[in-house]
Amino acid sequence: MPLGWLFLIVLLIAALGYAAGRRRALAGAGGSLRAMHSLPTAYGWNVAMAVLIPSLLVLAVWSLASPFVLDRTVAPMMAGQDGEIGLLMSDVRRVAEGLDLLGEDPASVSLEGLRERLAGAGVALGQDVSAATLAAAARYKELGARSALLQSVLVLAVALGMGAWAVRRTTPALRARNEVEWGIQGLLIAAALVAIATTIGIVLALIFNTIKFFQLYPASAFFFGTTWSPSFGGGSSLGILPLVWGTLYISLIALLVAVPLGLFSAVYLSEYASPRVRAWAKPMLEVLAGIPSIVYGLFALLTVGPALLAVFGSGGLGWMQGGTAVITAGLVMGIMLIPFVSSLSDDIINAVPQAMRDGSLGLGATQSETIRQVVLPAALPGIAGAILLAASRSIGETMIVVLGAGAAARLSLNPFDAMTTITAKIVSQLTGDQDFTSPEALVAFALGMTLFVVTLGLNILALWIVRRYREQYE
């Protein structure tokens, strides 16, 4: 039975269970709501949840697990063949799928021209179908059909069994509302767990692939190498230092742009602006944060780069070779970060108690003396946190540097040179077809891991600072 149908039937059973639970509770109480512990709908939901949760759980687990089990069972049949077992098994799966599409019986099908017929049905194979592959495919198909049947039977049995059990235990005294509350809480926890599990999965994937990379390529050469020249033919140098340098250099320029501008606008907005100005200026600034970074990238490539080139390029001062350079990406990224710095700093400056300002003004300090000597020092830890968050954002930024900074991995002090960053190189290493066994592709994971550790560290530091600061005034 296809999964969609199975799912619909389970839903139908749940709906019937809902009606049955509700009716049974009402009937038991003689129709009087006073005699019931919970509202009638709660009894209904209680039965519906008893049907849905276990049966859908079985459905999901079975669907996720059965391909692995099938592979494991069929794989020994292909053990004697040439080639990598993973590739052979994917052929087996494709043949099995193709036979379904052709509507041919694996027992009687002829090997002659099978590859062509499969191709005609839209299933492309890398080589001719061998007898062993066909046999494995037949076994795979048979086991797959059996698994699907078993799954349907089991899911329906669970749904019906749980439904019957839940309806039978429904009496007016049943604390259905409390049980439903428990169920809802469970659902919410499950939702949170999905996010956490995904994060853990990503981190594990990064770690394992990084380890795989370091088995192929020495870690010392990766972390301390000063040249980055990947070549898929082998013999590449994959030193991260030029990329780290490019990343830090561009981030530094971005922060040099974003911190003063963002901080000054935050001071203006929170201390000087009249409510009317603030009402439109703050949202306008925050619109900047809503612009997708690819648009900033276009802006860097098409506007800022040529403009800088006109001044610093060969027609002007002659320092710049092309429009893509550290300074181009840094300036544009700085503009992108302004709303980050300004909006967070604005919140933090506003959190400084008015009593501080009154105290200072009451001593005859001017407004700017008050801001410089009382408000900003009081807000400093929070502002530092905001800047660190902006820094971690700039280190992880990709599109602006891909379009604005160039592609040359280079260790140079000249901000008008093209350089590249960790993120941009991850993109270029993984664009196009890759097989994830060569160090040239796996290096992306090591780069990603490095980036992850750095930004995680910065974020933790920033959040720690911001939180410590918040407690100070609460």
Added chain:
Amino acid sequence: MNDMRLFERAAAVDGVKISAKGVNVHYGTAHALKDVSVDIGDRLVTAFIGPSGCGKSTFLRCLNRMNDTIPSAAVTGRIELDGQDIYDRRVDPVQLRAKVGMVFQKPNPFPKSIYDNVAYGPKIHGLAKTRADLDVVVETALRRAALWNEAKDRLHAPGTGLSGGQQQRLCIARAIATEPEVLLMDEPCSALDPIATAQVEELIDELKQNYSVVIVTHSMQQAARVSQRTAFFHLGHLVEYGETGQIFTNPRDPRTESYISGRIG
């Protein structure tokens, strides 16, 4: 200090320090202060009493133009400090506030060291030329605020680490370090325990040797203990103003009598 023989208290008047005539304050459309006229004497403690929301704090904030920091506040009328209209366009509120210091209801030390808290005003106004001068100014202010003995060994510890009463005395030290002529105190003891309150009251009594002190208080006992003149505010009106002894023993207005005897407020 604590004697309640109000009639015998000397209330010698050196002269008028602040003179307010026909002061009205609006917050937006709310009329917070209605036609208040008061003469505040030099080297005296003047207490403002009255129920919450009666306008006494508003009037206090008019005296050093702190209401300027509230965008919706509009002040009309005339307030003179030593004969000079403080709302005149030529008067810089920043300079005015250096002369008319203020202590707030809640202790609000800056997140700086004790020393820097006290040195803040003198530094801003250039009252000390050298570091040694500044040390002297800080020590004098702390001594006069009766905080020197407790703070002298921890001058560079943060001011926020002091106890509530110490913090309030630090704020008073901070205010007197700028050598103001008038000290405004907005319920300076409302966040303090009785012992700290007694210390602050003693301090106020000493301060009147050099300053005129205006204190807003909710405690009628406190007003009776520390002040020579008392003004009673009610619903934005100045109901009665006179010698503290007369206000508390022989009020002329029935509303004053009801308030001090606890029937309203």
